[in-house]
Amino acid sequence: SQQGEEDPQALSIQEGENATMNCSYKTSINNLQWYRQNSGRGLVHLILIRSNEREKHSGRLRVTLDTSKKSSSLLITASRAADTASYFCATDDLLQGAQKLVFGQGTRLTINP
């Protein structure tokens, strides 16, 4: 079955620096989404990028999608302490049913003040 994989598994940077997280997946998709999860909390939807899009921006977030390489990246610019969280990519699996999201293991991001 398809599984997204985030890279790196953990990332620690200084406040103000940029953070880049990558995600790879295995099968054809309709869209790819990024979510944030603070420790012990639910998931917050950050951004959705469709398979026919290559780049999308939302505030300090920039997401790219390369369907030929089956990969996506999430860039957070000018990081803040409040960005400390786990970040997950999620894809919908066209083969198994577009209604279910397939999540990666996540990247644990720590922003040091």
Add this chain to the structure above:
Amino acid sequence: NAGVMQNPRHLVRRRGQEARLRCSPMKGHSHVYWYRQLPEEGLKFMVYLQKENIIDESGMPKERFSAEFPKEGPSILRIQQVVRGDSAAYFCASSPQGRETQYFGPGTRLLVL
């Protein structure tokens, strides 16, 4: 506009007891999804329901687990005769239609003693 609501937020059960997790989708959303998250892992799809119908239960364990989304009231995830391996965070998500962004609730953290 209230988000997805789940209760209880924390649930402790002894082995062999039953666990009932409730989810109220966002207003206007008729699609509900349940996911399970084990510690330090991403979310795994369990089941997708629309009102009074189970659409996809490919991620549900074959025994002890069941889900429903009645015409009136919240969606219920029911786990019978719980075992320690059922300890996890269970998240519900909803969307207005399939193939749209899924909005997650805060989760129910189940601990089986």
